[in-house]
Amino acid sequence: MKNWVCALTVTMLAGCGYFGAPVHEFDSTAKQLNLTNTVEGSWQRVCFITPYTDNQRAQKVLGFSFDVEKLTRIKNNDGVTLLVFIEDNQVEHYFETPRSNIDFTRITPTCIDREKAHFKLESNSNWTRAVFSGKGE
Structure with missing residues (x-):
């Protein structure tokens, strides 16, 4: 009985936990990344929110409120x-x-308009960095 109660408690607590926003990875071996072709939807612009950004800073970047701290x-x-x-x-x-x-x-x-959401990918043995190019090549 104790094992069953423990298992139920752990399951309930896990259900209350935060698991973060959806995670998406790209092909980091490519030389270029075109978000227009890679990310579906009818979005008009993409904004990049960097680490340690709070809601106030996110609002300045986006131009409207979005609860990055909670979501x-x-x-x-x-x-x-x-x-x-x-x-x-x-x-x-x-x-x-x-x-x-x-x-x-x-x-x-x-923040970058959809038609300009093109990036060069620069890689070394440890990481890949996106560099804004603004045009497809």
Whole structure:
């Protein structure tokens, strides 16, 4: 009986836990990344939210409120970048991308229109970094 109660308690507690935003990884072996072709939806722009961003900073980047503190791990996790896809000043969808997959933390500008969401991927043996190119090649 004790084992059954323990198992039930653990299951209930796990159901209350936070598991973070959806996670998406890209092909980090490619030379280029075109988010227009890679990320579905009718989004008009993508914004890159970097580690340790709170709700106030996210609002400045996005131009509207979005509860990154509740919905994502970005405020306390330096291992991810949050990509937020926006249509008509509303979040269409968002996901975290591990920096160990592709590091988007140095992207400027922080928000990019869909038709310009093209990046060169620079790799060395330890990491892959996205660099904004603004055009397909």
